[in-house]
Amino acid sequence: MTDAAELTAELIRCPSVTPEEAGALTLLADRLLAAGFEVVRVDRNGTPNLFARWGAKDAARSFGFNGHTDVVPPGNLGSWAHPPFSGHLDADGMIWGRGATDMKSGVAAFVAAAIDFVTETPPEDGAVILTITGDEEGDAHDGTLAILDWMAANGERMDVCIVGEPSNPDTFGEMMKIGRRGSVTYRVTAHGVQGHVAYPDRVRNPLHALCWFLDELATTPLDEGTEHFGPSSLQVTTIDCGNKASNVVPEQATAVFNIRFNDLHTPEALDADLQARAAAISADSGVAIVLTPDVSGMAFLTEPGTFVDLVRGIVEAETGIQPVLSTSGGTSDARFVKDHCPVLEFGLVGRFMHEVDERVPADQVHALKRVYQRVLAEYFA
Incomplete structure (x- = not known):
């Protein structure tokens, strides 16, 4: 079983401040290759990006995840209780470091969920696709856009996609984003x-x-x-x-x-x-x-329907909370993915993102992995 919290800490230890890759995508590529994924680096104009697919390119159905491993600068290092690239796990079960919330934990959760899903219950005639960029916090001209351009040129597709950005204001499970202004x-x-x-x-x-x-x-x-x-x-x-x-x-x-x-x-x-x-x-x-x-x-909306209902129902089953369908917040790479396939955002609580002492509860990372893995299982069932 892949430990999503441990993978989060490993990713935090890669100081991947935009536009530096700093080993984060290399770490993920190695894990995914070992699990049988086909992995391609889709770098463009010096921007690091990663595409990974398990299953056949022409599979009947494909489920995608999107996220980023780049982070904003840590600011004054002396203001941090623990070094910002330490991935420190404290006695209260909190993982500390830049990107702990936004969004190395989200990437770790969907990578761990995808690896365990295809290892334990590989879908028949299905594909799992991961698109991970190193340029979401920057200009984003050569990040997810570059991956989607490469996919179009190479006959790759996602039928639906979850962006793993932190979507919950205060409580895990309270909100998912089905659009953005x-x-x-x-x-x-x-x-x-x-x-x-x-x-x-x-x-x-x-x-x-x-x-x-x-x-x-x-x-x-x-x-x-x-x-x-x-x-x-x-x-x-x-x-x-x-x-x-x-x-x-x-x-x-x-x-x-x-x-x-x-x-x-x-x-x-x-x-x-x-x-x-x-x-x-x-x-x-x-x-x-x-x-x-x-x-x-651009403003966009993924209309409530089969895909939205599937994810919403699983979040409620796992957390006991029916998430509000929201379009609040700033922009994310969902604004690019929506031109490729239906997309929604569900991730962790965003309380500490971009702050000094950014941190995330390890048990919340495990919970997010469970949601993602169950989504995969029910989507391909």
């Missing part, structure tokens, strides 16, 4: 006319126009939400003009805001609306407002 970040530049503050007739203040524009956005709700999504949210994150003089109107001012949007919107429709608002304020103020969008994810 979209995300678009805007950089705004307002171009005015610089001059002395005492001569307002000679200047066009870009800060006034920019604040007018941002206030209109911030005080006008985008929507009231949908059946599975809360209201879309717009948050201004920075405003700057670099002006150190109190008697000078600056020539230019900039701002950044992010929109997390639900399934009522597309980036194209949002952009058309924002550009129209900016143009109207530009015409009234004489200050040119230029918007540059960067879309990092």
Whole structure:
């Protein structure tokens, strides 16, 4: 039997801060090869990725898991109770280290579940596929996307997929994600006319126009939400003009805001609306407002049905809690997988992710492995 908690600790000991692989994927590849998986490194532009399949490429059914072994930097090492790459197991059964929650434990759980499942009860005419990237915490341009591109080019497929990100806010089993909001970040530049503050007739203040524009956005709700999504949210994150003089109107001012949007919107429709608002304020103020969008994810939903019901029922059977079907939180690599096959997210409690002293209960890792292994068994039954 593969010990998922021990594998979590081993992965934590690999200091795989994005984009470093640091031995994490090599460790997993060795374990999977020994269990009879076909393993391929799908690195792209220096980004480390791993694809593994047990069973035939043309199997009647294939079940996939997706996750990442890269982690965010640990921050101040002196602030940690235990070294961030120690994988320390304390007397209370907590595994400490960067990635303990997000998400080396999730990867360890589905790798251990997959190995034990195909070893103990190999499915007839079925395939188990694992896609693991080293670039989820970074730009993600060459991570899961690279694996999916490689799969398409090589005739590989997943019929359904679980992303093992931490999905539960406080209690294991309380939530699974069946979708995510979209995300678009805007950089705004307002171009005015610089001059002395005492001569307002000679200047066009870009800060006034920019604040007018941002206030209109911030005080006008985008929507009231949908059946599975809360209201879309717009948050201004920075405003700057670099002006150190109190008697000078600056020539230019900039701002950044992010929109997390639900399934009522597309980036194209949002952009058309924002550009129209900016143009109207530009015409009234004489200050040119230029918007540059960067879309990092589309809103998507995996409709409740056979796949969602299967996983939800097993989580409830294992935990005694019926998980809420949620679309909350930030983005994940599910935003890429959803273009390949139906996808949902279920993992551990995310309480300590990205924090100093990140840690996870070992018994929770074992529980997650049991959920994953039972999902595999019932999916192929």
